[in-house]
Amino acid sequence: MATEESTTESVRISEPVKSRVSSVVLGLLSTRKGFVSVCLLAPVLVLSLAAPIIAPYDPTATHAADAFAGPGGQYLLGTDNYGRDLLSRVLYGGRASILIGLCSTAFGLTFGVPIGILSGYIGSRFDEIMMRLMDTLLSIPSLLLALLVVTVLGSGIVNTIIAIGVVFTPGIARITRSSTLSVKNEEYITAAEARGEPIHRIAFREILPNVSSPILVEASIRVGFGILIGTSLSFLGLGTQPPYPDWGYMISISRSHLHSSIWFMFWPSLALGISIMGFNLMGDALRDEMDSQYHSDG
Template identity: 45%
Template sequence: MLFLIKTLRALMRNPQGAIGTVLVFLLLLISVFGPFLAPQDPESFNFGSRFAPPSAEFLFGTDWFGRDLFSRILVGARSTVLLAILATFIGTASGALIGIFSGFVGGWVDELIMRTIDAIMAIPGLLLALMILTVLGSSSLNAVIAIGVAFAPGMARISRSTTLAVRELDYVSAARARGESKLWIIFSEILPNMVAPVIVEATIRVAFAIMTLATLSFLGLGAQPPSPEWGLMIADAREHMFRSPWPILAPGISIALVAIAFNLLGDGLRDVLNPHSQE
């Protein structure tokens, strides 16, 4: 708890970190309470207000069915932001465990795991996610799994490189001298001392997860209609973009703002948690 308080105070003294922290906090509030904050039913048709521009009644305008875009953005934040965070957590947790184990064990096991990781990383992340979804089928949950799997190899390499440096430090040698088990050393000595770079990388990757999730939904492989997921909203609005720009601008700007917020937070955390960046 003391570490979190110190980190938060340091973030608020960092311009990028402060802006990113405030924006991400607001985004999380919207993601959790968005359905309760929506002024109108996001699925309610109002054919008399089709393609309405932003106004006091419809803050972001309406789409081709007269649905309130502001309400759809608020409700869709849960299926966009929270699912992206979940996908990042899956990729971070699995990749970090693989990287720590590989770096700590070393030898032929490390070589085998890393060469496998290199082979997987040769496949672009989006293409790998598409391949996984081809097998699992199209749904939001499967898209989250696919993104998590696509992110895991990169996190494995980062955690492995950190583990290689940490495992040579004195406190790890002392734990070995005491006869501690490998699992105890990994989870009690190595993992707590390599959390910082993993957290920084995970925070930045949330932005990529949001864009990837939106891309998969745009291609029809993520969320399915009538979900107000932002990428799906953009895909559905393509046919009407010349009649009204608002159905595309509202979710598009939302995706951009979320990506910027998490990138700012990641940059701030990098400055705060990485002592070399402060030299």
């Protein structure tokens, strides 16, 4: 009987939550910011994922005789200082940069969300210890903290993802904790406690679905910042290592060759700007949509 009541209660709670999240996602395309963000991100994501199929050349293949070729003809976007095709390198560079943004955000969510939920729900000394630790990490500038982690772990795409994930964890934990505090005294939490549910079940079966909206907004914005920080690390030579292409590394190398070709810097910079703007607009659109739904529900 208790199990049946618990299942009924979970279904009653989860259905409106699923409905709310679905309406937020559907409402995203109805807003100007949301539509623009999709228009910006869809081509970048599709082209980057399809790079092995549509890239005309091996991104690491050099053609010294064709160095600094302009756009058009054999090379649609031109070539770099080694005669490598810029279209192929921008497409493959997008795979690396977007992978860093997505995976580092996933890393931050994996650790930040549980810390935030448990701190907000349990409270007391556990909350005090965890939040002081998060505040300590937040007090360090993002790029500096990422540099410190990469310096300890070493350069490379995997260590870059870990470093940015560490940077994202305290901010995500803070936002999740704040959302948890706003729902921890709701009736469905009290009912779960009365049924004798364990803490982990209450945290991840009752609280998490009801604080997912602000986490979704934060995640969409963090992806853009993850791409930016990853690009910055590659620009400094600590991210993706050559000869594998990366937007940050391409921009860094192109600084010394602006007198020979502006296209070398222009194309990866354009792709980077479009990606960051797209994810930021998506986050803003999601926030606006959730705010409107919250006021309409109220």
